[in-house]
Amino acid sequence: MNASDNPAHILLVGAGLTGALLSIFLAKRGFRVSVYEKRPDPCLYPTEEGRSINLALSHRGIRALKQVGLDEYILQHALPMRGRLLHSQGQDDRYVPYGKDDSYYINSISRSRLNSLLIEEARRYPLITFYFEHVCEGVDFEKNTVFLRHKPTEAQVIAKADVIMGVDGAGSAVRKQMQAQHNFEQSVDFLEHGYKELTIPPTASGDFAIRPDALHIWPRKSFMLIALPNVDKSFTCTLFLANEGPVSFNSLQSTEAVEDFFDTHFADVKTLMPQLSSEFLKNPVGLLGTLRCNPWYRPYNALLLGDAAHAIVPFYGQGMNASFEDCLVLDQCIETYGRAWAKVFERFQQLRKPNTDAIAALAIENFYEMRDGVTEEAFLRMKQLEHQLENTYPDYRSKYSMVTFSPEMSYAEAQRLGNLQNEWLLAFCRQQTNLSTVNLEEVYRALKTAVPVA
Structure with missing residues (x-):
């Protein structure tokens, strides 16, 4: 036309x-x-x-x-983010790539x-x-x-x-x-959680305060904090938290409560947020x-x-x-x-x-995977196994890759096939605690048999 x-x-x-x-x-x-x-x-x-x-x-x-x-x-x-960087309490940070190599990334903007x-x-x-x-x-x-x-x-x-x-x-x-x-x-179905925007500013020298090529997640079971990089070398952070209850936005109404909450759950990132309390109390809670x-x-x-x-x-x-x-x-x-x-x-x-x-x-x-799943060792083993499969077999794609990096595949098909794959792989990884002993070819063939493409 x-x-x-x-x-x-x-x-x-x-x-x-x-x-x-x-x-x-x-x-x-x-x-x-x-x-x-x-x-x-x-x-x-x-x-x-x-x-x-x-x-x-x-x-x-x-x-x-x-x-x-x-x-x-x-x-x-935009800024490329090539994986998730998980900041779990009491554990070392863990980096989980989004795709099989660095050419697979999403873009923060x-x-x-x-x-x-x-x-x-x-x-x-x-x-x-x-x-x-x-x-x-x-x-x-x-x-x-x-x-x-x-x-x-x-x-x-x-x-x-x-x-x-x-x-x-x-x-x-x-x-x-x-x-x-x-x-x-x-x-309209609302989650019991809301969100609040916060900021990690650039360092005094004008650099990124944390790694800029990843989406940062601080998973804490019933709530979580995420951070995405900006071109001005700041990070936009988002706290996802219950709206009501003993640990909720409703319970964090004072500077002391906010400071105590972050000292308890996000001590590592709190030091990077000099305006935390004022920003937290000023910014509204968004609905999800x-x-x-x-x-x-x-x-x-x-x-x-x-x-x-x-x-x-x-x-x-x-x-x-x-x-x-x-x-x-x-x-x-x-x-x-x-x-x-x-x-x-x-x-x-x-x-x-x-x-x-x-x-x-x-x-x-x-939401539940980012908040809860990334804290389960079997889930992290599944992600490691997925990474091995994607790097070894050209026709294998993880659910995340199907949704995010495969626009020729419909969301509906990515959901169907991805959920079937994940169900099988997570069950396998809950039983198999040592991936170094796994025969990858046998896993691939069994998965293909259990989860036909069509």
């Missing part, structure tokens, strides 16, 4: 990561795109502090960026920086126009109309378009309007939930994408990657069906919903 003298007009509600990237995909298809966002322009104003979990950009997201020619540019602003980069690139397209500080207050799907309020002036704005797309996150205003439809289903809804569309004129349709918890580092993959798959559906929107939207949901349901489940599973 090429641009025409009178291109179809698509209105996006939301200029976050998904909305900014989607606008580029659509403009390259020749559509006129209007993007309305309730926040101020992130290219001009800093985002709210304390609510960001650093992003892990991996192959699925990179593939979508590559489709619009942005992969190399965006990766210049600031959410706010990435958002600004995508908006800056989108502005290069004459077909794209952004309207910031416009709050969506209603949608009339029958009349293809969105009702907005311009926050600085309180003026009411009425915007019309041929198609309306909600890319406005987990609290989507467009989805809330869709809920009035007959047979619209929605569920999984959103599922159905349908994602109205047949001829409206669609939900990204977190607006399928928000997930962040523990597989795939929320952004899944949303970017949405943009790519929608683009492929438009390539096939053109402006036959009913077919485009139907096919899009058929392709995506089983896979976003799968990554939602995988993300919750990985």
Whole structure:
């Protein structure tokens, strides 16, 4: 589809990561795109502090960026992480590679920086126009109309378009309007845990305080701390902790309580966080939930994408990657069906919903693995055995590799095959305490017999 003298007009509600990237995909298809966002322009104003979990950009997201020619540019602003570095109490730190060698890595990038980069690139397209500080207050799907309020002036704005797309996150205003439809289903499942953002600043000499090429995890059974590197040589840390209970965010309401908690559980990292108490008490507690809804569309004129349709918890580092993959798959559906929107939207949901349901489940599973599993010796032996298998047999891929480094494999298939492999390998490693005596060829053949690919 090429641009025409009178291109179809698509209105996006939301200029976050998904909305900014989607606008580029659509403009390259020749559509006129209007993007309305309730926040101020992130290219001009800093985002709210304390609510960001650093992003892990991996192959699925990179593939979508590559489709619009942005992969190399965006990766210049990211830092590679080649494995997990586990900081367990009373034990030596243990490094667990993500893939079979150093060519397999994920990329740490600031959410706010990435958002600004995508908006800056989108502005290069004459077909794209952004309207910031416009709050969506209603949608009339029958009349293809969105009702907005311009926050600085309180003026009411009425915007019309041929198609309306909600890319406005987990609290989507467009989805809330869709809920009035007959047979619209929605569920939101919150974890009992929340999260709080903290910071490890650069050292006095301006260097990284800890190893910069790894995702750091301090697993403590019922809670954990993680840290991801930034290009300014700081680390964005995130504490995941129960919201209520004797050891919870609710119990940490004073400087003394925060200091005691970190002295007890994270003494090694506490020394690297000079503003710990003030930052902890200032920053809000974020919610962790999984959103599922159905349908994602109205047949001829409206669609939900990204977190607006399928928000997930962040523990597989795939929320952004899944949303970017949405943009790519929608683009492929438009390539096939053109402006036959009913077919485009139907096919899009058929392709995506089983896979976003799968990554939602995988993300919750990985929360318990990161928090609890990495403290079990059998689990660590399993990771060691997986590493040996990946380096010896080209056709073997771990579950993590299937999800993160194999964009040609669907999330649903990665979940099915990966869980079967892990179940078999973990059972084996619970019985086999000394991997040096293991015949790797026998393990490989037994695993292949127990877990057929198809």
